[in-house]
Amino acid sequence: xxxxxxxxxxxxxxxxxxxxxxxxxxxxxxxxxxxxxxxxxxxxxxxxxxxxxxxxxxxxxxxxxxxxxxxxxxxxxxxxxxxxxxxxxxxxxxxxxxxxxxxxxxxxxxxxxxxxxxxxxxxxxxxxxxxxxxxxxxxxxxxxxxxxxxxxxxxxxxxxxxxxxxxxxxxxxxxxxxxxxxxxxxxxxxx
Amino acid sequence: xxxxxxxxxxxxxxxxxxxxxxxxxxxxxxxxxxxxxxxxxxxxxxxxxxxxxxxxxxxxxxxxxxxxxxxxxxxxxxxxxxxxxxxxxxxxxxxxxxxxxxxxxxxxxxxxxxxxxxxxxxxxxxxxxxxxxxxxxxxxxxxxxxxxxxxxxxxxxxxxxxxxxxxxxxxxxxxxxxxxxxxxxxxxxxx
DNA sequence: GTCTATACGGTGATAGAC
DNA sequence: GTCTATCACCGTATAGAC
Numbered sequence: 016x017x018x019x020x021x022x023x024x025x026x027x028x029x030x031x032x033x034x035x036x037x038x039x040x041x042x043x044x045x046x047x048x049x050x051x052x053x054x055x056x057x058x059x060x061x062x063x064x065x066x067x068x069x070x071x072x073x074x075x076x077x078x079x080x081x082x083x084x085x086x087x088x089x090x091x092x093x094x095x096x097x098x099x100x101x102x103x104x105x106x107x108x109x110x111x112x113x114x115x116x117x118x119x120x121x122x123x124x125x126x127x128x129x130x131x132x133x134x135x136x137x138x139x140x141x142x143x144x145x146x147x148x149x150x151x152x153x154x155x156x157x158x159x160x161x162x163x164x165x166x167x168x169x170x171x172x173x174x175x176x177x178x179x180x181x182x183x184x185x186x187x188x189x190x191x192x193x194x195x196x197x198x199x200x201x202x203x204x205x206x
Numbered sequence: 207x208x209x210x211x212x213x214x215x216x217x218x219x220x221x222x223x224x225x226x227x228x229x230x231x232x233x234x235x236x237x238x239x240x241x242x243x244x245x246x247x248x249x250x251x252x253x254x255x256x257x258x259x260x261x262x263x264x265x266x267x268x269x270x271x272x273x274x275x276x277x278x279x280x281x282x283x284x285x286x287x288x289x290x291x292x293x294x295x296x297x298x299x300x301x302x303x304x305x306x307x308x309x310x311x312x313x314x315x316x317x318x319x320x321x322x323x324x325x326x327x328x329x330x331x332x333x334x335x336x337x338x339x340x341x342x343x344x345x346x347x348x349x350x351x352x353x354x355x356x357x358x359x360x361x362x363x364x365x366x367x368x369x370x371x372x373x374x375x376x377x378x379x380x381x382x383x384x385x386x387x388x389x390x391x392x393x394x395x396x397x
Numbered sequence: 398g399t400c401t402a403t404a405c406g407g408t409g410a411t412a413g414a415c
Numbered sequence: 416g417t418c419t420a421t422c423a424c425c426g427t428a429t430a431g432a433c
Contacts (some may be wrong), residue, residue, distance in 0.1 A: 036314065051416060054410085064409065068414060123227060123314040158389060165364055166386050173360025195357050197237045198349060202393030207398090232425060245427085251399090306432065369406045 074131045077111040095153035101196040268302040284345035292387040
């Protein structure tokens with residue numbers, strides 16, 4: 016299959032999945048939206064609905080951008096690194112807000128199978144970043160690395176969710192604040 | 207309908223929703239599990255599948271327990287209050303781990319409609335708790351209340367998710383740590 | 398009221414003719 | 416690529432028995 020037809024189908028599937036959910040979007044609807052007049056046209060390119068969704072997750076995830084941020088972020092010390100990485104990741108996720116919905120679908124329908132596969136590839140780079148933070152200095156050494164990452168990730172997620180809620184993606188409006196990480200950094204910094 | 211038949215149906219629906227998801231659990235399966243030989247037996251008690259799910263969310267949510275914790279938690283100062291509330295809420299959510307899955311279903315299938323309704327009743331008490339924390343002293347006054355709540359909630363959620371992942375509810379195992387809140391409190395405390 | 402039996406249009410998916 | 420059937424299953428509605 017050419018890359019054009021593939022992207023055409025993925026775009027149709029994405030639009031429907033985002034607006035009507037996974038089970039709310041039928042293969043017949045996706046086929047129609049993609050310009051086919053019969054469902055079989057879809058099954059010529061993707062084995063089944065699940066394979067179509069997996070292709071969508073593989074194509075739309077922020078994997079590359081997150082890896083780039085973690086590898087290239089700079090800072091004078093640990094707190095500076097954390098602050099810069101947090102801001103850079105927030106900026107990345109602004110462009111991937113719709114991916115949040117795909118992630119939810121993955122969690123619900125496939126027990127997070129597809130996102131976990133991607134996470135497996137990102138995790139090594141995350142650990143490498145955490146070690147960079149620790150070695151850059153200015154961070155309390157009595158805080159374990161997993162604990163620091165859980166706090167960092169939790170705040171990042173809560174910031175993304177607050178952002179998504181504010182933009183009406185998942186619910187109703189709520190005020191967003193970009194400095195939530197500063198409180199954590201204050202707690203992590205050496206006295 | 208008697209409370210027995212109601213709880214019988216809810217238990218059957220919960221077991222199936224948790225193990226096979228919302229669309230993976232058919233009304234026929236639920237009816238069978240609840241002891242009926244025809245689907246219609248279900249429709250005598252719940253108007254449709256969505257109403258059945260809503261009743262389940264209403265019946266299984268931690269609303270009462272969370273309200274009780276927020277109203278009754280004590281502490282010598284702000285940091286102490288935050289620490290005690292965090293621990294108490296963590297303890298509550300241990301008993302409601304399966305509710306996480308119902309929450310996910312609500313987010314995915316109903317845009318979080320049912321959980322938002324519950325949240326609307328909890329929020330006033332949450333704000334009252336935040337003001338108690340601030341007035342109890344020992345907390346930086348330059349940190350806005352919504353920011354403090356977002357950080358507190360984000361860490362609570364990340365702790366719950368880490369717990370759920372560790373228990374295999376949502377995915378594969380990961381180490382859990384109960385002191386993630388201490389880092390935040392360190393950042394919130396007055397110098 | 399509570400249960401059973403049956404029926405309707407939709408679904409994901411397959412098979413075959415053009 | 417298109418059409419058309421066909422399959423089992425889905426949520427739901429209805430008619431009727433006790």
